[in-house]
Amino acid sequence: MRKPPPGAVLAVLAAGQFTVMLATSIVNVALPQIRDGVGLSDAATTWVVNAYGLAFGALLPAGGRAADLLGRRRVLLVGLGAFGAASATAALAASPGVLIAARAAQGVGAAAIAPAALALAMDLHPPGPGRTRALAVWGAVSGAGGAAGVVLGGVLTRAWGWPWIFHAVTIGTFAVLVATLTFVPSTPPADRAGFDLAGTAASAMSVTALVWGLTTARRDGWTDIRVLAAFGAATALALVFLRIERRAAAPLVPPRLFAGGRVAAGNLLMGLFGSTWIALFYFLPLYQQQVLGEDPLTTGLGQLPLAGANMAGAALAPALARRVGTRAALVGALLAEAAGMLWLSRISADGGFPTDVLGPSLLVGVGLSIAFVQLTALSVEGVTGADAGLAGGLVNTTRQVGGAVGLAVLATVAGTVTAHAGGHRPDPEALTSGYRSAFAASAAVLAATALLAARLTRRTPTGPTDFTDPTDAPNPAARPTVHGPH
Incomplete structure (x- = not known):
């Protein structure tokens, strides 16, 4: 049988990651319709989002370790099957309990898909320019999946009703499953230690x-x-x-994973970076709907410039890293995203999308994608093949947990400012004040993350940066020895 081209394999694996990110955000603009359609209380409605995030974040390390022990393709296929079945169940749910349970089951499947797919992509591309390009694709589909979820959620909810957001995910998931069976080669277990x-x-x-x-x-x-x-x-x-x-x-997280310092630094920075990622896709649609008065479809379409900037930034990331170095690319991207968030902190209650949202969305999108590519590379650099799945699960966990912590803190900040400005019945001006404070706080976190990244990846008198890429070396003899997953 003819071996499939690496580009086709990477496209299938990236489609799996896209599906996971899509399911994270696709319900956001449809929550009012889901609440009315299933009969959810206000408190239970939040669990349509939280059940997925909880199961996903809590089980990611286990999913990554299972991929290392049982075979990455096998775990990916099982995860896709579970994810697709749970999505179909959610589409047909007629009671709150069934819907929330289905969302939790989606999270379990996603916890297998994300680390297994990333580990397979790293297997496909050893350290060097090829891996940098692969991670750029990963960054593009991750950011685009989050933005596309908001767009698709608005379009499908308006056209055919909320169940179709889950039908669409079901169809896409099983398409990826068939493509995985067709194009992704079988892989033996990378590690035979116990679970x-x-x-x-x-x-x-x-x-x-x-x-x-x-x-x-x-x-x-x-x-x-x-x-x-x-x-x-x-x-x-x-x-x-x-x-x-x-x-x-045979520990779940073996100490050898952190021996070089790169994985620890990457996960710390990814957690801080993730604390503003999820909040962005939470507060921006709220401002567009509650203050600017946009409907779900218009709000979703308003995410397209952000998604486009995200994909453009991911495409530029490899060339930028080669030109200025990975350290400068990471720090610059974080500062660019911080500047975009600071720009968003100037939104007004009587503003509009072109004047208040479009410009900062483009800046944030470019910075977000470049930073994500560099941080993902840092978090898996130097990891042996036996631990690649675990490393992929760990970096996804830190981003998810960082996002949960960040959203909780920023929502508290925004709510406190809004309550102080508007009392029990906040008007658009009071809501805008709260959103401005959340974006300003996000800018401060990203600026602090950039400073920390500059310190953790600085050059030392005795060696190269903690965060190295073979493409950074001026000549082949100067290239550091980096052992990647094979």
Whole structure:
């Protein structure tokens, strides 16, 4: 049988990542229609989003480790099957419990798809220009998937009703599954060590408690007894996890993963970066609908410039890194995104999309995609083939958890400012004040992340940057030895 071209394999794997990101945001603009159609309470409506995010974020390391132990293609296929079946169930759901359970099952499938697909893409492209281009594709589809979800959600909800957002995801998922069977070659397990079930359980429960506490804090306040109990449980379970990992013969997160410092730095920076990513796609549609008065379709179409800028930035990322170096590209991209967020902090209650949203969306989109490409590369650099799936799951987890923490904090900031400005019945001016404060805080976080990135990736007197790419070296003899997944 003829071996499929690497470009076709990468396209299939990227389509899997696109589907995962699409499902994250496609429900956002349809939540009012979903609430009325299924009979959800206001509190339960938030769990249409949270159930997916909780299962996805909590199980990503386990999904990555399973891919390393059982074979990445096999785990990818199982994840796609589970994801597609859960999407079909959500489309047919007639009760709140079934819908929320289906969304959680979607998250479980996504936790297998994302790390397995990324590890397969890294297997396909060893360190060098090819991998940089592959990560650029990854950055483009990740950002475009989030933006496309808002667009497609608005279009489908208006045309045929909310169930079609899940029907569309179902059709797309099974198309990717068929393409995976056709184009992606089978892979043997990269590691035959045992599975750390106790560590996986402790890790998943700790992340679940943390995200649940943050989500509840947005609604009930940070001093609510349930919120405090959730944070306490998350801390206790994290300590249990660390104790298990020290004693486990085959730990879920082996210490060797952080031996070079690159993975630790990449995940720390990705967590800070992710804290503003999810918030952007939360506050921007709210401003467009609640202040500018746009309908879901118009709001969705308003995400197209952001998606286009995101794809353009991802396409430029490899050439930019070669020209100025990966360190400068990362720091510059974070500062550009911070500038875009600062620009958004000047939105007005009587503004419009062309004057208040379009320009900063383009700047944010370019900076976001370039930074994502560089941070993903940093988070998997130097990782051996046996740990590639785990590294992919870990960086996705830090972005998801960072996003949950960031959204909870920024929503609290925005809500406090809005309440102070408008009381119990906030007007558009009060809402705008809250959104401005959220964007200004996001700009500050991104600027601080850029400074930290400059420090963590600085050159030392005895060697190259912590964050190196073979394309950065001035000649072949100067290229660092980097062991990537094979």
